[in-house]
Amino acid sequence: MKILVINGPNLNFLGKRNVSIYGQKTLEEINSELRERAEEMGVEVEFFQSNHEGEIIDRLQKVDEFDGVIINPGALAHYSYSLRDAIEPLKIPVIEVHLSNIFSREDFRSHSVTAPVCQGVLSGFGWKVYLFALEIMVKLAGSR
Numbered sequence: 001m002k003i004l005v006i007n008g009p010n011l012n013f014l015g016k017r018n019v020s021i022y023g024q025k026t027l028e029e030i031n032s033e034l035r036e037r038a039e040e041m042g043v044e045v046e047f048f049q050s051n052h053e054g055e056i057i058d059r060l061q062k063v064d065e066f067d068g069v070i071i072n073p074g075a076l077a078h079y080s081y082s083l084r085d086a087i088e089p090l091k092i093p094v095i096e097v098h099l100s101n102i103f104s105r106e107d108f109r110s111h112s113v114t115a116p117v118c119q120g121v122l123s124g125f126g127w128k129v130y131l132f133a134l135e136i137m138v139k140l141a142g143s144r
C-alpha cells in the first residue's frame with residue numbers, strides 16, 4: 001500500500017509560523033513521524049509540499065501508483081475550486097486534514113470547498129492529525 005501526503009501553501013513554514021496554533025514541529029519532523037508509523041504498519045508514504053496551487057493539481061493528476069491521498073490544502077481549502085476539481089475525479093480515497101480546528105477560528109476558515117469531494121475531514125489535534133489520517137487511510141484503502 002502506498003499513500004501520498006500532500007501539504008499546500010505555507011505548511012513548509014510549520015515550526016516557525018503561528019506556533020501557538022500550529023505547534024512547534026516542522027513539516028520534516030511531522031513527515032518523519034509519519035514515515036516511522038507507516039513503516040510499522042507496512043505501508044509506503046511519499047510526501048509532496050508546494051506553495052503553488054497548479055503544482056498541487058499537477059501532482060494530483062498523477063496518482064495512479066497510490067492507494068490513497070492525505071492532503072492538507074492550507075488556505076486553498078477555503079477557496080480553490082480548481083483544487084476541488086482535481087480531487088473530485090480521483091478513484092482513491094482522499095482525506096483532508098487541518099492541524100487546527102478550522103471551525104473554531106475566523107469565519108472564512110470554517111468553510112472548505114475541497115471537503116465535500118474528499119472521503120472525510122479531520123480538523124484539529126495538531127500534528128497528530130496526520131497520524132490519525134494515516135491510521136484511517138490504511139483501514140479505508142485496505143478494505144477497498
Ligand code: DQA
Nearest residue numbers: 010072074075098099100109
Ligand atoms: C490549515 C488551516 C488553514 O486555514 C490555514 O490557511 C493553513 C493551515 C491547518 O492545517 O490548520 O494554512 O490548513
